[in-house]
Amino acid sequence: MRRFHGLYQALDATSRTSRKEAALVAYFEAAPAADAAWAAHLLLGRRGRRTVNTRHLREWAAEESGLPLWLVEESYDAVGDLAETIALLVCRGDGSGSGDGERGVDHEGQLEGLADFIERRVIGLAGLELEAQRALVLETWGALEAGERFLFHKLISGGFRVGVAGGLVARALAKVAGVDRATMMHRLAGRWQPTAEAWEALMSEDEGGDPLRPYPFFLAHAVPPEVEDLGAAADFQAEWKWDGIRAQAVRRGEESVLWSRGGDLVNGGFPEIVEELGELQAGTVIDGELLAWDGDRPMGFHQLQRRIQRKSVSKKLREEVPVRLMAYDLLEEAGEDLRPLPTAERRRRLETLVRRASLPRLAVADVVEGSSWEALADARATARERGVEGLMLKRLDAPYRAGRPRGDWWKWKVDPFTLDVVLVYAQRGHGRRASLYTDYTLAVWNDGELVPVAKAYSGLTDKEIRRVDAFVRRHIIDRFGPVRVVEPELVFEIAFEGIQPSTRHKAGLSLRFPRIARWREDKAPADADTLESVRALMGEPS
């Protein structure tokens, strides 16, 4: 645990990739197998589970520190992070240095390695009676430094995150194992338990991995500002950019599974597709998009959302939200890895395979015809009415690569919708921006009243965020819990991808992926858009 905390600090302290990578390599080379496995698991962002009720955690912190509960809450409000707040509050003058620090401080007493620590004090916590939970938490507080307590709280609340990209972790692991990054990404894919055995498999040979594991996904970059800079349009295969869930369908042995891009199994939400996959020959892997599909067009992401993260799907939902897999690549056929083949060849094989299979819920994504950028731009302009997000451009002679390398796959999205909206509520942010007001609720006019239509967290520069923060602090007119009502004075232009009806929002609609495009300091609140104009936009298919 101590070693892992050292790694966490090193990653947290620097934004330089080279230093992060060096810290990762040093850790993985030194850590025992079981600890290294857990570290990789956590750093790759595999979800942990909450093993303790955070309300209890606050109460125990209050008792332990001799503070009234309201003061724990006030502190949390000021700090913006519960794990950190409690880590600081239960500190009993342990003489540690700045911030996290055990730097330069020797401490006596042994602490388990990461794997044993998690086994006993994190996972083990869930199965205990309340009193035993309390006793274990208190004992653990006593054994840890402030920074370690912070990690402990993150682990038991299922909220562990670290500022390191999965690709970087894979690169460091590849270095330690002495293989290339794509190989490591492939080894990491699939179901993977954080055990010493799994670690050994990761480091040595990929034979031991999950037999149903997917290939690392090939991800696209946004096109450059001048799409012509990509070269000749004829070198690319254009497809619609679907607004669904990217997935790999893996059919091997007697089993069929659907993997999401995030590495989750999503079989539960799409049983009829999984069933159809059984018709395919063993040793088939298809890359495509899961879509809610109504006759000849997608139904929109909000319908698909009803299927996501389901363990099972009712008959009613099956009928209301029919789904299909829109296939756009073939990665494995008859057990053979096709990824080195050029796009055009893989496409040819995919078409043949899907045609022969002739399954009602398996379709091949159309190729969008257009031999010039002008023609493709015209096609792209029809994206919104087709219910797609724009175009994908895939270089015809490119292999299927791992991760997000530049050059071969590009996404060319339609221009987003925009609206001018007024800032009405603000809330403190999280992580790096905890304690600054960075979460904004934005509203449009309706009958002389401002109605919230979106929440946005991003889009401003750090400097602008500090200015908005200063404004918020000086213009609070009311408060509800952590929410501050501010005087409606600031106008922002927001961009978003679509509008969907919503019963949960007062405006009766919600925006997809809203973000702040710019601060309209030239506009007064009265110049902001109206709910009517938003509804008019919704009239356009989204």
Add this chain to the structure above:
Amino acid sequence: MKGDLVTTTEAGLWCEAGGFHIDPWRPVDRAVVTHAHADHTRPGSGRYLTAAPGAELVRLRTHPGAVVDGLEYGERLTIGGVQVSFHPAGHILGSAQVRIERAGEVWVVGGDYKTGSDPTCAAFEAVPCDVFISESTFGLPVFQWPDPEVVAREVRAWWEGNAASGRTSLLCAYALGKSQRLLAGLNDPPGPIAVHGALDKLLGPYRDQGIELPPTRYASVEVAKEVRGHGLVIAPPSANGTPWMRKFGDVSTAFASGWMTLRGPRRRRGFDQGFTVSDHADWRGLLGAIEATGASRVLVTHGYVDPLVRYLSEERGLQAEPLASRFEGEGDGAEEAKPSDPEAATATLVEEAPRAAAVDDETQEPA
């Protein structure tokens, strides 16, 4: 409250019986000031009275030709109908609490204070009183300062580590108080120390009073060449990220502030390292100081006013109340103006300029 010895007016804390303001935020005839930080000492007043060890600093930070009188700690002076004396606040050199007595009733204005040890100024002295006016910059229990000696060792280790890998160490800290305190912790330094111009001119008053600081040189271009790769440079936080830094080559940056105890500000500020060093009292320091005065009534100013007031009332049984002021309580996580408190609301709406000037006091978490 009616009959109070100290009240607030448009210009600041006001002692009517003595006919003077304390740390006024507008020019007044007669200003009694607790210390030379910009949010407590503002230019333009007719006369200033401050503790003698801080008089030179106050002179430097007011307008040219300002009339500044110094009064030794503990010495009593009758002004109007009250007796006034200064007592060490332990905040920075010459910082004082102002004791005001009238007909056996004693009020103490704490100004900014800390209870931890600091070789650059006289230690905080608890002054028995009936009413204590306390700051609350770090008035939440999450603020617990580490042992300053441990931090001093960390600073030294950080510097030595950087030197070993050929990097210059750039330590950012407020120019008045914090920088001198950090320097004093670096006696017998492992390498040369250069200082930014903003604090170079503030070192004299310290050395003149016999406070031991290691040798420093103004960070000129030539000196920069000499310290590059192995020396330590001390500068105000505003210098970080500016072209001025370039002359030091590859640098590792650090920031010393009480706010560095929190991860959010630590990461947001973008320094390679944060050291928790504050010239304000932490939670326990505040509670200890308040208790030691024996005051039954406590008025709380700039910082986390509401939680401290509530804690003192409910948990300590004191008569605690917020006192609206325009000291820089507007920092990160600081108390916001509330609709129920129009006084505080206006207090934060005006006086934009001094806020920007107060960069040398950490009551404001630097943006």
